[in-house]
Amino acid sequence: MERGFAKELPKGDDLVQVEALLTGNWRGATSALISDRRHYWLVDSGMAHEAPLLMEALKSRGLHPEDITAVINTHFHIDHVLNNSLFPQSEVYASQESYQWCCSLYSDLRDEANWEKLTLKYYPELKEYEEAGRLMSQLRKLALRWWDAKRLGDRSRFRWLETTSLPAPIEVIFTQGHVPGHASLVVHDGGPRTLIAGDALLTRDADARVLTMIPHNREQSLADRARLLALAGRILPGHGEEFVAREAAAANDAQPTSLPPEKP
Ligand SMILES: [Zn+2]
DSSP, X not given: OOOOOOSSOOTTOOOOEEEEEEOOOSSSOOEEEEEOSSOEEEEOOOOGGGHHHHHHHHHTTTOOGGGOOEEEOSOOOHHHHTTGGGOTTSEXXXXXXXXXXXXXXXXXXXXXXXXXXXXXXXXXXXXXXXXHHHHHHHHHHHHXXXXXXXXXXXXXXXXXXXXXXXXXXXXXXEOTTTSTTOEEEEEOOSSSOEEEEETTSOSSSOGGGSOSOOOSSHHHHHHHHHHHHHHOEEEXXXXXXXXXXXXXXXXXXXXXXXXXXXXX
C-alpha cells in the first residue's frame, strides 16, 4: 500500500498509479493521488485540520505541494475541499454545478432564522430520514466552524468538468445522487481499472453507518452505487478502505438490478 512515488524514476515506465494518501473513514474523506510519474493529480484535499497529515503523506513520497499538477474535487462538501489552497500553483478541476450547489448550501446554513427551511432546497427528501434533525444541526455546526471559501483555491485556476476534459488516463462519471454535479473518476492504468468513487460510494458496505450527509436524491444515489460497483475493479470509496469489486458484479454489468440488495 505504501509504495510511494520515487522522484528518480525508472525510464520507460509510464504506468499510471493510484493510491490513497489519506484513507477515508467515518469522519474524514479519502484523498487520493494519481500519477503517471510525470504528473501528480490530487483527488480531494480534506478538512483544514487534516492539512499536516496530507502534507506528511506527500512528503513521505518525496513530493512537495508544487509537484501537484492539479487538484480534482469530486464535489465541494466541506470534508473534500478545504486544503485546495495549499496548492496555489495547481489547477482545480471540479464541476461548476457542485461548486454552486455547495457554496449556496453553506451560505444558507449561516442564516440563523431560516436555515432549517432553506436546507430543504438542497435535501428535499430530508423529512423521510429519522435522523434528519440531528444530521442537519451537525452539518450546520461543521459549516459554521470550518467552511471558508478562501480555502477552495484561486478561482482563476478553476477548470469546470462540464466543459473541460481531464488528462487522458482519467475519465469522469457524473454521479448526481449524492450532490448535483458530483464526479467519480475512473483511472485507466493499463491494468485493471481503478475507480475513485468520492461520496457516490461511501464505503464497501454499510453506508448507513457513515456519519456523512444524506444523499440529495436517494433513488439516484442507490443507482449510482450499483452502477459504480458494476464497473468492477479496484475501488477507493469516499469514506472507507479500498477494495476490489466482485467479479460477479462485472458479469452483471448490463443489469445493475441483479446486484445484491442495498443495505438500508
Ligand atoms: Zn459528500
